[in-house]
Amino acid sequence: MKLLLEKAHIEGIHHYEVYRKNGGYSSVEKALKMAPEDIVEEVKKSGLRGRGGAGFPTGMKWSFLAKPEGVPRHLVCNADESEPGTFKDRYLMEFLPHLFIEGMIISSFALGSNTSYIYIRGEYAWIPDILEKAIAEAKENGWLGKNIKGTGFDCEIYVQRGGGAYICGEETALIESLEGKRGNPRIKPPFPAVQGLWMRPTVVNNVETIAAIGPIITMGGEEYAKLGVGRSTGTKLISACGNINKPGVYEIDFNLSVEEFIYSDEYCGGIPNGKKMKACIPGGSSVPIVPTNLLLHESNGNKRLMNYESLSEGGFQTGTMLGSGGFIVLDEDQCVVRHTMSLARFYNHESCGQCSPCREGTGWMYKILKNIEYGKGKMEDIDLLWDIQRRIEGNTICPLGDAAAWPVAAAIRHFRDEFEWHVLHPEEAQTRNFGLAHYADALSPVV
Amino acid sequence: MIQFSQEKLDKANEIMTRYPEGKQKGALIPLLHLAQETFGGWLDVPVMDYVASLLQINPIEVYEVATFYTMFNMKPVGKYVLEVCHTGPCMLRGSDQIIDHIKNKLEIKEGETTADGLFTLKPAECLGACGYAPMLQLGKFYKENLTIEKVDQLIEELKAAAKN
Numbered sequence: 001m002k003l004l005l006e007k008a009h010i011e012g013i014h015h016y017e018v019y020r021k022n023g024g025y026s027s028v029e030k031a032l033k034m035a036p037e038d039i040v041e042e043v044k045k046s047g048l049r050g051r052g053g054a055g056f057p058t059g060m061k062w063s064f065l066a067k068p069e070g071v072p073r074h075l076v077c078n079a080d081e082s083e084p085g086t087f088k089d090r091y092l093m094e095f096l097p098h099l100f101i102e103g104m105i106i107s108s109f110a111l112g113s114n115t116s117y118i119y120i121r122g123e124y125a126w127i128p129d130i131l132e133k134a135i136a137e138a139k140e141n142g143w144l145g146k147n148i149k150g151t152g153f154d155c156e157i158y159v160q161r162g163g164g165a166y167i168c169g170e171e172t173a174l175i176e177s178l179e180g181k182r183g184n185p186r187i188k189p190p191f192p193a194v195q196g197l198w199m200r201p202t203v204v205n206n207v208e209t210i211a212a213i214g215p216i217i218t219m220g221g222e223e224y225a226k227l228g229v230g231r232s233t234g235t236k237l238i239s240a241c242g243n244i245n246k247p248g249v250y251e252i253d254f255n256l257s258v259e260e261f262i263y264s265d266e267y268c269g270g271i272p273n274g275k276k277m278k279a280c281i282p283g284g285s286s287v288p289i290v291p292t293n294l295l296l297h298e299s300n301g302n303k304r305l306m307n308y309e310s311l312s313e314g315g316f317q318t319g320t321m322l323g324s325g326g327f328i329v330l331d332e333d334q335c336v337v338r339h340t341m342s343l344a345r346f347y348n349h350e351s352c353g354q355c356s357p358c359r360e361g362t363g364w365m366y367k368i369l370k371n372i373e374y375g376k377g378k379m380e381d382i383d384l385l386w387d388i389q390r391r392i393e394g395n396t397i398c399p400l401g402d403a404a405a406w407p408v409a410a411a412i413r414h415f416r417d418e419f420e421w422h423v424l425h426p427e428e429a430q431t432r433n434f435g436l437a438h439y440a441d442a443l444s445p446v447v
Numbered sequence: 448m449i450q451f452s453q454e455k456l457d458k459a460n461e462i463m464t465r466y467p468e469g470k471q472k473g474a475l476i477p478l479l480h481l482a483q484e485t486f487g488g489w490l491d492v493p494v495m496d497y498v499a500s501l502l503q504i505n506p507i508e509v510y511e512v513a514t515f516y517t518m519f520n521m522k523p524v525g526k527y528v529l530e531v532c533h534t535g536p537c538m539l540r541g542s543d544q545i546i547d548h549i550k551n552k553l554e555i556k557e558g559e560t561t562a563d564g565l566f567t568l569k570p571a572e573c574l575g576a577c578g579y580a581p582m583l584q585l586g587k588f589y590k591e592n593l594t595i596e597k598v599d600q601l602i603e604e605l606k607a608a609a610k611n
Contacts, residue, residue: 072467084534084573115467122480122518123574125587158465163476163516166572180475180502182515198470239578241536247578285535285573326577328536342535346572352515 001227003215003235004208005251008095014130016137019098027214028143031106032151034217039110043213045221047233052078052169052206053284053324054399055308064193065111066201073201075113077104077210078174079120082166084285084346085326088237089207091249093120093127096211097134101157103210105143106217108155111203115156119174122162131159166350170398171204172196173352184354185398208237228254232307236325243277243331245269254307258282259296261306262329275331278436279414282311283323285343286403288410289336290320316410332436336418337429340411341369347404355396361388362404369408372419375426382419386412449497455485459501471502475512478502479519488528489520517572525560525567527605530584533570536577545581546570548595552602565609566602 012018019025031039044059065073081089092100108116120127135157138144146154160178162168168177172186175197196202212234216224225233232254241247244262246269252261261267262277271277281289298304298313305311311322330339348362368385371377389405396402412419418434451459459478466473478498479490486494490513492506499506513519520528529549533542546557549568553561560567576582579591590601 081575082573085536085577087575087577090575121575122476122516123571123584156465160465160473160477161480163479163512164518165516177476178473179470180472180508180512182512198467241577241580242539247580249578281535326536328539328577330539334539339535339538342533342538346534349517349572 001235001253002251003224003227004092004096004099004211004237005249007099014095014097014134016098016134016141020141024098025102025138025141025143027217028102028105029149031109031217032149032153036110036112039106039217042221043110043216046212046216046224047221047228047231048209048212048216048224049231049233049308050206051208051212051236051325053083053286055322058205058209061193061205062111062203064191065203066194067112068201071200072114073112074197074203075104075108075111075116076171076174076178076197076202076204077116077118077207078169078171078204079118079124079207080162080166080169080174081124081207081324082121082169082350083324083326084343085241085281085328086239086284086324087241088239088249088325090124090127091239092207092211092237093124093131097130098138099214100207100211101131101134101138101143103213104157105138105148105155106213107203107205107210108157109148109151109153113203114154115158117178117197118157118159119168119178120159120161121168122164125161128159128161135159165352166346167352167398167400170400173398174204175202182352184352185400187397229305229307230309232309232322236306236322238306238325238327240268240327240329242280242327242329243271243275243334244329245272252306254305256306257296257303258306258311259303261327268327268329271329271331273331275333276436277329278332278334279330279336281320281326281328281330281407282306283321284326285328285346286399286406287321287323288316288319288406289330289340289414290318290410291414294318294414295320316406316413320410333433335373335433336411336415337369337373337422337434340408341366341373343407344369344404347400347407351400351404355401357392357395358401358404361392361401364388365404365408372422373429375422375430377419377423377426379420379423381423382412382416449486449493451481451485455481463502472504472508475502475504475509476516479509479513479516483519488524488526489522523560524569526565526609527585528567528569530569530571530574532572532574532576532580532582532584534573536573537580537582540580542581544595545583545593545598548598549602552599565606 048058049055168183173183177183192202344366348366353359389408392401393405422429495509499509582591
């Protein structure tokens with residue numbers, strides 16, 4: 001079922017007139033007749049979970065928002081999409097800007113935010129123009145501005161570009177950046193819901209989360225919750241990339257099997273050139289990489305499904321995470337050591353430098369991985385890598401430390417033989433890749 | 448003297464109105480983008496001081512922000528900055544070969560600018576175009592689904608554009 005991308009194929013849907021003619025803004029009409037707290041209640045009932053990666057229930061996040069007398073509150077949309085493998089928010093903003101703005105208006109109304117901000121990554125430099133045009137059209141038609149449709153509610157939405165920093169996807173770093181500072185995450189508590197932007201109560205939500213608000217109001221929270229499986233309600237956008245035939249953004253039902261997602265022509269269309277799949281990172285680069293056998297099946301042998309619970313079944317020993325939905329596929333000719341090195345370089349580049357385990361650890365891991373990749377590795381380096389990642393995880397202010405540690409840990413956990421091969425065959429490793437390993441013993445204990 | 452044109456100054460002032468009274472510092476990053484595109488593609492100290500004066504903040508508050516964010520150049524760059532993504536998903540689809548090709552063709556290393564001042568090669572970390580990899584950013588826009596041929600063509604087009 002398509003809720004977000006239902007209208008994506010309609011020509012000119014990014015124009016207000018076309019969008020409106022196709023039922024656009026009817027969810028705002030409905031919402032403006034409701035009491036704000038009833039909207040929050042509907043979102044709670046929907047079971048919607050934050051689509052940025054953490055999967056925290058949105059309705060609950062909204063209900064934490066403090067409402068002290070006389071203090072303005074803010075809604076901030078996190079459009080700082082920077083997690084490698086993830087490009088779904090970009091798709092929504094580029095092609096369905098009005099769906100997103102609808103969600104922004106309803107959410108602002110529900111939370112009582114008279115000034116809301118969209119913080120978009122600086123590199124998406126052409127998208128603010130698209131969003132600002134949509135905002136201007138909404139305003140011309142009375143959906144934004146003063147006394148919206150006679151409700152007495154005023155709302156302005158502004159778009160701000162970032163300066164190129166992955167860390168600003170962390171909500172407190174994003175808030176710092178929006179205030180015109182370096183993107184250093186804050187120590188929590190206080191949480192943004194109590195003291196966020198300019199120390200005012202603030203809700204920060206991902207683009208896809210906000211875009212889902214319109215459909216939830218239209219169909220009702222209970223109906224939305226009926227879609228999906230268990231605590232994975234509604235639908236999810238997956239951005240698929242890497243070695244697949246049809247990279248792109250797909251809206252999926254949560255009961256879709258991972259196997260069907262990868263191999264069916266409706267989605268990724270299989271692996272190019274008749275190759276086999278070696279491994280996959282299903283939720284953005286921060287979540288554990290898993291070999292094919294563990295990706296396709298849960299530990300009980302059942303087919304793994306594309307939802308929060310099924311993908312994380314087995315914990316980090318045999319499972320992974322849905323995360324942001326950045327689905328990265330590696331074919332049999334890819335080198336896990338090199339790929340892990342590339343991700344380690346990314347996290348080293350993006351560490352804000354505030355916490356020493358992350359600042360020093362990410363650089364150290366990158367250097368060791370570079371040595372192993374380029375034939376200068378030692379066998380004890382593999383254990384050293386394991387030790388470093390273990391000491392980063394959980395020891396930093398924000399989750400970037402964990403995000404940097406997990407890919408390295410999972411690569412060693414599942415592909416240790418490939419790391420060892422690099423160390424034992426330094427010259428051969430420069431000329432060819434390890435290839436497809438055998439993972440029959442994948443359930444054996446780790447390092 | 449470093450100064451925005453009246454049109455750019457109006458734009459800067461409009462951006463500052465987006466923030467509540469007394470919170471104009473929020474406009475710092477947007478203003479740095481505006482300044483960088485206006486004053487030669489990088490942020491020299493007098494440029495940053497000018498931005499500080501517009502926002503009525505201390506120059507150090509601008510320096511510390513400008514140096515934190517990857518998109519702000521702290522030294523001069525070429526007329527065209529080729530920012531080629533080399534993070535995991537792009538690497539899986541051949542970004543290493545694209546970077547090597549540009550290095551050989553333009554005879555520069557990563558981070559360097561060609562002697563004629565036309566091109567700078569800057570490897571970039573994930574730009575959110577993983578499904579359309581390999582890719583590069585050129586100014587405001589992305590060039591996606593790159594091949595060696597497309598890169599050659601782009602470089603020729605840019606060389607021709609620079610002559611006109």
